[in-house]
Amino acid sequence: MTSPLKTPDTDPPDWLERRLPVMSLLRRQYVAFPMPRNLNAFWSFGAFLIVTMAFMIASGLFLAINYTPDITQAFASVEAIDRQIPSGWFIRSLHMGGVTMLFACLYIHIGRSLWYGSYKAPRELLWLTGLGLMLMVMVTAFAGYVLPWGQMSYWGATVILNAVHAIPLIGQPLSELLLGGDTLGNVALHRLFVLHFTMAFAILGVIALHVAALHVVKSNNPSGIDPVSPSQTLPFHPYYTSRDGFALCLFLMVYAGLVFFLPDLLTLADNYVQANPLVTPRDIRPEWYFAPFYAILRAVPSRLGGLLLASGSLAVLFTLPWLDRSALRPATRRPMVRLSLPLAFAAFMVLGVAGMHAPTPAWLLASRVAIAWWFIHFLLVMPLASEREMSS
Amino acid sequence: MTRWTRNLILVASLTALPACASTPAQRGLMVFQQVCSACHGMEHVAYGDMSSLGLSPDEIRKWAADQQMPNGTDDNGDPKTRPATATDPILSPYPNEAMGRLANHGLLPPDLSRLALTLPGGAEEIRQILLSYAPTPAGMTLDEGRYYNTALKWKHIGMPPPLQDGMLTYPDGTPATSAQMANDVSAFLDWIAHPHQAERRRIGVYVVTYLALMAFLTFLLQRRIWRAHR
Amino acid sequence: MTQSETPPSSDGTRRRDLLATGTVVLGCAGACALAVPFVESLKNPVANPLSDRLLDVDLSSLTPGQDMSVRWRDWPVFIQRRTPQMLAALQAPDHLATLRDADSKVLQQPKDATNWHRSVRPEYGVLIGVCTHLGCVPSFEKPGSTPEAKGGYFCPCHGSHFDAAGRVxxxxxxxxxxxxxxxxxxxxxxxxxxxxxxxxxFSMSDIQQI
Known part of the structure; x- marks a missing residue:
């Protein structure tokens, strides 16, 4: 506990160090690594994401051991995991609850970056790898949701694959590559299983890039001004290890609550009915984390238009470091952004709630207003605000 | 009774069970065995899964041995059967969908593995349906194979009234009234649709307690570490 | 790089060390406990004594010197009908001298098969066809098919020989x-x-080696 301040140079070189300097690397990057002093709780969500990802990979591997990617057996193999495999119910709940925790943390993590301007120079690559991770997690979550071969799996996948099909030029060949046939069947299920499994490890790789980029440009902080002298920083260990440890315990309590006490809270009961290509369930809707995008698809009275706006709502995030050129980072110091960004957050939530309700005229109107505000904020307010801030 | 309180009673009764009494879910299993299983199966549930309801291996073996499982074909190509064992699924009595429909005016009795989860209204809805049969009112004619039932939106159902007072005898002496049996079998179906629920909650209490302790310790630790800088 | 930090006061250090050690130890214990359900899930859920099954076999088509295989509990079971020559070969003293366990001392059979022919009736032999070396399925050497074949079994994997009574x-x-x-x-x-x-x-779980 008293050694974090030692630098690797003063340590006697040992056997391992001379051959593979991992210990000094760890010490530089995770013990003595300089962190801003003023980080708040929102900076713990990256740690939550890493831990949730570890839970997902571990539970996913053990689920894959017992899962059968075959349309005649997939549903029964998942039921067997829930019922007959020892502790299978726990591992599956860990995986299902983990998706919710992963997306919740992901959205908060991204929201924090938007609020405190963490996407700005020199952190553009950190931002882009992070958004790339979000897209990869979305693809993985979609593929994984098909695997239990319940009614929601089947019809969700049908809708999404038809949406992919509707993309001009690349849509048709892409959906054919995924389906491997005319309709969603055995071949597609097997492909989605392999896709799901492979993407999990691809995500691990990109996380490594994301963390490597973070360790080059260092953490942003609530003031938006990067620390310049050592006196403005604290070593990662023990200061942030202890704080993240505490935050992690609280986070895991929420996760455990979901796994042990409310396993059915966020899953759709219809997915416990085996897929039936002849009957679409009456209240078909996506899981909550896809609801905002689903709401956009429904609110736009054009198939291509809906697809463009739904993908555009994510695409604007990729261009944000160049739309917003102001040197001021936190929204707290930018009057226009301070008003407009919370409304954009609210718009995202309105879309999420709308996506989980029947498309009544009121919800459609709310969705359309929300979509409009989302794009106004990123395409109009952000450039305007940065224009004004740079000129003043 | 709300779903919540019934779950609580179920959990309590599963954890501390007096030797002579039986739980609603255990009595409900009896109703399933003697009544429901004439038409319905639970194809994702194995006979052996009942051991967590308190059935002994011998009781399970005896029950399973009375049921037949398809077992390939004989030398003439005709389907063969064998007695079921504990690891076999509790199949529908109909060998295939067509036979099930033929025997039930074109309707297939649904599988009960997850019915209490997937049916809107859950186990309570099942209980209501079982209790809401009534004579068809004058002036109303129903198609053949439809039965008047006030719990449903269209007031009829394809399942004939399954329960009659005293149609079975509970070993614990509970009077087997229709209401009692409806209560018990819906508790059983709720139990079967939420596998390992009691164990899940029991372990959950330990896990959350552990995490709370860890949160307390890490809170003290981080406060001590950070105090110098406040 | 953070040399300017003041170390925690001396009275705090001891308590923090106890607290820190305790937290780390408890955290590691939790992580180990978490591994238990994962390992647990790898256990075979089917492996319970309830799964013993009975299999009835019709032997009317089996002629002397012939053998047949059936599947019982996922094991190949060899059933052979022995000729008088095979039975004589099983008792030949120079043959018995070449066997590792001629008197079936090791518990590899029920009591009613602990005899010179290792079966309930001498004219029928019933054996589980899993080599006790590393689990391959030995093949039957039909008597008369080669000059040395006396109705024993030969394991193709590592060349183990068993006589018609399954003695190694x-x-x-x-x-x-x-x-x-x-x-x-x-x-x-x-x-x-x-x-x-x-x-x-008798239960199959009592036997020495399968």
Whole structure:
């Protein structure tokens, strides 16, 4: 506990160090690594994401051991995991609850970056790898949701694959590559299983890039001004290890609550009915984390238009470091952004709630207003605000 | 009774069970065995899964041995059967969908593995349906194979009234009234649709307690570490 | 790089060390406990004593010198009908001298098959066809098919020889005789595998090596 301040140079070189300097690397990057002093709780969500990802990979591997990617057996193999495999119910709940925790943390993590301007120079690559991770997690979550071969799996996948099909030029060949046939069947299920499994490890790789980029440009902080002298920083260990440890315990309590006490809270009961290509369930809707995008698809009275706006709502995030050129980072110091960004957050939530309700005229109107505000904020307010801030 | 309180009673009764009494879910299993299983199966549930309801291996073996499982074909190509064992699924009595429909005016009795989860209204809805049969009112004619039932939106159902007072005898002496049996079998179906629920909650209490302790310790630790800088 | 930090006061250090050690130890204990359900899930859910099954076999089509295989509990079970020559070969003293366990001392069979022919009836042999060396399935050497063939078994994997009663040859790597399943003759030509009338308490989990 008293050694974090030692630098690797003063340590006697040992056997391992001379051959593979991992210990000094760890010490530089995770013990003595300089962190801003003023980080708040929102900076713990990256740690939550890493831990949730570890839970997902571990539970996913053990689920894959017992899962059968075959349309005649997939549903029964998942039921067997829930019922007959020892502790299978726990591992599956860990995986299902983990998706919710992963997306919740992901959205908060991204929201924090938007609020405190963490996407700005020199952190553009950190931002882009992070958004790339979000897209990869979305693809993985979609593929994984098909695997239990319940009614929601089947019809969700049908809708999404038809949406992919509707993309001009690349849509048709892409959906054919995924389906491997005319309709969603055995071949597609097997492909989605392999896709799901492979993407999990691809995500691990990109996380490594994301963390490597973070360790080059260092953490942003609530003031938006990067620390310049050592006196403005604290070593990662023990200061942030202890704080993240505490935050992690609280986070895991929420996760455990979901796994042990409310396993059915966020899953759709219809997915416990085996897929039936002849009957679409009456209240078909996506899981909550896809609801905002689903709401956009429904609110736009054009198939291509809906697809463009739904993908555009994510695409604007990729261009944000160049739309917003102001040197001021936190929204707290930018009057226009301070008003407009919370409304954009609210718009995202309105879309999420709308996506989980029947498309009544009121919800459609709310969705359309929300979509409009989302794009106004990123395409109009952000450039305007940065224009004004740079000129003043 | 709300779903919540019934779950609580179920959990309590599963954890501390007096030797002579039986739980609603255990009595409900009896109703399933003697009544429901004439038409319905639970194809994702194995006979052996009942051991967590308190059935002994011998009781399970005896029950399973009375049921037949398809077992390939004989030398003439005709389907063969064998007695079921504990690891076999509790199949529908109909060998295939067509036979099930033929025997039930074109309707297939649904599988009960997850019915209490997937049916809107859950186990309570099942209980209501079982209790809401009534004579068809004058002036109303129903198609053949439809039965008047006030719990449903269209007031009829394809399942004939399954329960009659005293149609079975509970070993614990509970009077087997229709209401009692409806209560018990819906508790059983709720139990079967939420596998390992009691164990899940029991372990959950330990896990959350552990995490709370860890949160307390890490809170003290981080406060001590950070105090110098406040 | 953070040399300017003041170390925690001396009275705090001791308590923090105890607190820190305790937290880390408890955290590691939690992580270990978390591993338990994962390992647990790898256990075979089917492996319970309830899964013992009975298999009835019709022997009427089996002629002397012939053998047949059936599947019982996922094991190949060899059933052979022995000729008088095969039975004589099983008792030849120079043959017995080449065997590792000629008297079936190792528990590889129910009590009613612990005899010179390792079966309930001398004219029928019933063996589980899993080599006791490393689990391959030995092949039957039909008597008369080659000059040396006397109705024994030969394991293709590492060359273990078993005689017609499943007794392992001394020069073979396999350590034990082939296991004998519990069987009962329901009639002269009807065999039930899975229960032994002569040794009702016998269970396959009691045997030495399979």
């Amino acid at each position: 040859a001394r020069r073979a790597p396999a350590p034990c005789n082939l296991p004998v399943p519990p069987v009962t003759f329901l009639s002269d030509t009807k065999l039930r595998i899975g229960h032994s009338a002569g040794d009702p308490g």
